[in-house]
Amino acid sequence: GENVEQHPSTLSVQEGDSAVIKCTYSDSASNYFPWYKQELGKRPQLIIDIRSNVGEKKDQRIAVTLNKTAKHFSLHITETQPEDSAVYFCAASMDTGGGNKLTFGTGTQLKVEL
Amino acid sequence: DAGVIQSPRHEVTEMGQEVTLRCKPISGHDYLFWYRQTMMRGLELLIYFNNNVPIDDSGMPEDRFSAKMPNASFSTLKIQPSEPRDSAVYFCASSLSSEQYFGPGTRLTVT
Numbered sequence: 001g002e003n004v005e006q007h008p009s010t011l012s013v014q015e016g017d018s019a020v021i022k023c024t025y026s027d028s029a030s031n032y033f034p035w036y037k038q039e040l041g042k043r044p045q046l047i048i049d050i051r052s053n054v055g056e057k058k059d060q061r062i063a064v065t066l067n068k069t070a071k072h073f074s075l076h077i078t079e080t081q082p083e084d085s086a087v088y089f090c091a092a093s094m095d096t097g098g099g100n101k102l103t104f105g106t107g108t109q110l111k112v113e114l
Numbered sequence: 115d116a117g118v119i120q121s122p123r124h125e126v127t128e129m130g131q132e133v134t135l136r137c138k139p140i141s142g143h144d145y146l147f148w149y150r151q152t153m154m155r156g157l158e159l160l161i162y163f164n165n166n167v168p169i170d171d172s173g174m175p176e177d178r179f180s181a182k183m184p185n186a187s188f189s190t191l192k193i194q195p196s197e198p199r200d201s202a203v204y205f206c207a208s209s210l211s212s213e214q215y216f217g218p219g220t221r222l223t224v225t
Contacts, residue, residue: 032212034213034214042218043217043218044205045216049212049213089156089157097211097212098145098211098212099164099169099209100209100212100214101159101162101170102159102214104156104157104158105156107157
């Protein structure tokens, strides 16, 4: 089955700096890679996703890049703000359009310091 | 839309007792997922349904766990008998397309 590794496990940045979280996956059949943000005591929420037919996707201060050959993808957050502090999870699956069996990474605790 | 609804939000029970967690997916979503989250194992998919039919239950840890979806608006996850190692946050999620919408979770503590 799929195995997703995520690094780092914790990340501390100064407000305004950039943050980068990296994930690798094992199953070359995976083609859908979402990122979820989970604030303390809250539910995971999708913040951005990418499919294997593109190499990069941006949404305001958030971007995700994908290297299919190397089987890794990354989340980039620019101009970090205190409200970006949360745990971020990457995931991988085959995109069936609905019943995506997501395999999650172990999470990255991001702390944005004032 | 109220989003995915789960009940109870917190459950404390003693070892050996039966526990039933409930989920109401977003109306119109045809996929429903049950996840378990722990510090040690992270977010794990337990089982998922499509149009009320279980599709993949390979993540269900053992026979003590069972899940049902009697109709499109209701699902249960049952643990019988419960054990302290079952303590975790259990999330239900639903989807119509690729994006999965998570419920608020049920924090289960088994003493």
